[in-house]
Amino acid sequence: MGKWLVGVDLGGTTTKFGFITENGDILYKWTIPTDVSNAGRNIIPNIADSILNKLNESNQKASILKGVGIGAPAFMDMDSGFVYEAVNLGWQNLDLKSELEHKLMVPVIIDNDANIAAIGEMWKGAGVGSKDLLCITIGTGVGGGIIINGEIVHGTNGMAGEIGHLTVVPENGLLCNCGKSGCLETVSSATGMVRLAMEGMEAYPESQLKKRNKQYGYITSKLIFEAANENDQFALEIVNTSSYYLGLAIANIANTINPSRIVIGGGVSKAGTLLLELISKYFKQFALPRVFEGADLAIAKLGNDAGIIGGAWLVNNKL
């Protein structure tokens, strides 16, 4: 019987776990809330306990584990497994790899959360068969993972794939959380789309969005897509604007790294075909023809499992 790989996708709200076979099949998966209190000091003990408890439930010992692969929303040194900072977890200067290895007595490997999701899609999802892959995750923010020749691109200090902070509105762009302005995620994330809706609403008194906002007291990206699919003019304009900037950014990235596949994931990617069609239209407009022709656009397949499967891949291939 083969060893088990543990994939962990550590987020600011929940932590996802999987026991996964060496072929990438999920044996068990579960989640726990992430306890970010007390500067995140409980997170590592909680991860260790949760893995050991689940092993117990499965009547297995730690010796069945080949290792643990963790993705975290953090600035880190992947080689040493040291986390410099993870704002959403409350962490600063934490030796994640060593501390968890000490508790579990199995090897641990860490990477960025967007990167392990990309690797997961490459291994078992929409990226299968592609060794040059761009993954874009559109949710609260816009994240990215880049794979070239089958390897994650980290860059010189772990910042590769920061696609949400490509500047797409160089002049008079909206202020971004990162301190710059005009970043892709100010106009193309779920948050960005809602902001476009709130700010433009008064000019479209007949829009569904204005009615929904009055009714619920808020707007979501889901509501924007629903209204767009019902042909609401204002909602269509927002989706078009967001897709325009996504298509522009994707074209510029693709002219740079020439991927064979581009996988769109995250909550917003569930909106359906309208988004993908519009992104594709603008990608074509702004990319060299050979670059556009070389790249398939696809929606991510693994959903919330991408991270744990990518974490397991790290254990299989990088430990």
Place this chain on the structure above:
Amino acid sequence: MGKWLVGVDLGGTTTKFGFITENGDILYKWTIPTDVSNAGRNIIPNIADSILNKLNESNQKASILKGVGIGAPAFMDMDSGFVYEAVNLGWQNLDLKSELEHKLMVPVIIDNDANIAAIGEMWKGAGVGSKDLLCITIGTGVGGGIIINGEIVHGTNGMAGEIGHLTVVPENGLLCNCGKSGCLETVSSATGMVRLAMEGMEAYPESQLKKRNKQYGYITSKLIFEAANENDQFALEIVNTSSYYLGLAIANIANTINPSRIVIGGGVSKAGTLLLELISKYFKQFALPRVFEGADLAIAKLGNDAGIIGGAWLVNNKL
């Protein structure tokens, strides 16, 4: 005594050659005009003859050669050494590697001209010590070579590094040779700068550039930089505009691949510090702080030798 590496930098006007040691030192270098007549049919025989003649002159036999590494301005399959198209050479569907191997009886390896220049700078020039490198060549056009983890990035169909065709003016941009509009090279190449000068000249009747144009009947990018260095307002505006778009493009590429060094080469890079200072200013403005801090900006060191040295590196490392 070590073997000799042959580096060949095949251009539309001249072909550069070098016999190079396994340490990257140039033993002999020379150039011949590129004969593009007759659909470029003389190019391969001319390259073979030139190498054999120089061997003769050096009293050496072909057995001293380890191999030949060629960079060409072409769409190609690097693995098979097949060229699909090289517009400036007149080539279509040509088996460059096999034909030259047949004539020389030594192994041949081919790559894109911008890529071998980047590899040359990594091995012996401004990129020494950096394994994550972005090289930008600013001349008639804007070219690029990307190195990640010490390896050239080719992309899925050899189009990686097409930095000149990043769209930096999405709306109402100038038409580019590639068929798109608003490409970086329409505003930041030598040609693009001259175009900005010719089109804006009437609004600046006092500019040096208008006088020079009247005097010589033309403008060059060198004249634009000379005038800018003499504080000519219009010339300064052109240099600022070109640098702005270069800084924006570099920032977006760097947010994507997070290089440790960015090397600016090509004729325009000889203009001096003004260009580099302005590029750096806008790079900083549009990049994430950690990305900007992680990347040194440097001017290429090898000049016209970058290609032959990079070709030799291919022979040393990839044959």
